Amino acid sequence: MDLNELLQQLSPTDLQQVSLPHYLLGSFRRKSISFYNGLTDEHTIVYWFQSRTFTLDLRLSDARFTPITERQGWIGDTVWDHAQQLLSWEVQQSYQPRIQWPEPATLHAVGNCLLEFSPSNAYVEDWRQLSHTGPLLGLRLYQVQHLGNGEVCAMDGGLIMAGEHIAYAQSRLPQIQDILSNFFRLDQALAQNVINEAEIESYEVSVALNSQKIQYSTQSQHVGESIKLNDFELNDQGIITQIRQIHGEDYRCYFQLDLYQPEFQFVRESNTSDASHHWLQQEQDHLLKNAQVVE
Missing domain, CATH: 2.40.128.280 (Lipocalin)
Structure with missing residues (x-):
């Protein structure tokens, strides 16, 4: 689905x-x-x-x-x-x-x-x-399973949908991430040939704004592609899974539901005093003449 x-x-x-x-x-x-x-x-x-x-x-x-x-x-x-x-x-x-x-x-x-x-x-x-308004969803990735050999390993990541915007994160496979445990900087690890660029770049954080097209990502080759929003399953125990490719191989990703609201009003105004409301209305010819919403 x-x-x-x-x-x-x-x-x-x-x-x-x-x-x-x-x-x-x-x-x-x-x-x-x-x-x-x-x-x-x-x-x-x-x-x-x-x-x-x-x-x-x-x-x-x-x-x-x-x-x-x-x-x-x-x-x-x-x-x-x-x-x-x-x-x-x-x-x-x-x-x-x-x-x-x-x-x-x-x-x-x-x-x-x-x-x-x-x-x-x-x-x-x-x-x-x-x-502005729309669904608010948080799915937290906690493990993946290789579909070929059945091996299961812990992973970190998640998907957040906030109205019309979506972000997805997925950590490196543990055997790759462990290589970096003794390094302070990525360029040091790369210079010592203990890790290659593809392995570094395998940590994904992608952002799709106003559509399902990725506009920004740690994996630059995916910019302009559709963020993956299919191949989900929900079993009787409430576990959510999705089939995704990692390093060119198929994995089943396991998610926990963190938050879901089908129609959420995102906070875009803050509270203030009645006196401040009156002040803004009284002085709006000057204060609001050039004001606009900046996002």
Whole structure:
């Protein structure tokens, strides 16, 4: 079955199970990052997709020509500290062999803008919610089975659908990922010939915006292709599987349902006081004359 057929068989998640603030759910584009030294980057391609318990992240300096060893992408468990209002991530397997964003984050939402501050004041990131309404789905990949020899191995990954936008992540096979355990940088591993470029690039994070066509990916050869949304199965125990190719061979991928809402209203406005509403209405001729939604 395809993804739409699968969705028709899933039961909606009780939103009371979602400990994250709802303004964090969805798909976000980074508009900018500003550093403590006064520098600002408005050009690096960065996307963040958020489900109930996990995050997908993709970062590319160039849409098609980021060097293989410089690409960034990861999937991680999302940890929300309600008492301190801190968001952090536990990343077991990343495209890079090191954790490049070690600090937790404090967050402040204004409209469709989500500001992420590092506690050390090293940087602030300006994220924009891209999703409006539609299905919100999170599927967490936890293992794969080789269809030829039946071998089962643990894998990390997942699929998040947020309205009209979709992201998919899939870690490297364990025997490839283990090679990188003693390296801090991918170029070091490549220079020592312990891993090749195809094995490095086998860590996938792909993003499809406004359609099923992949627009950005750690696997640049897939840009422009349709993101794979067929060959799903749902068994009597509620286990979701999908047949996918990994290194040219067929595998059955196993997913756990993390979150499903058939029609979710993504948060694009924030609360404020009655006085602020009055102020904006009173001063709108000046304040709103050149204002527009920026995503």
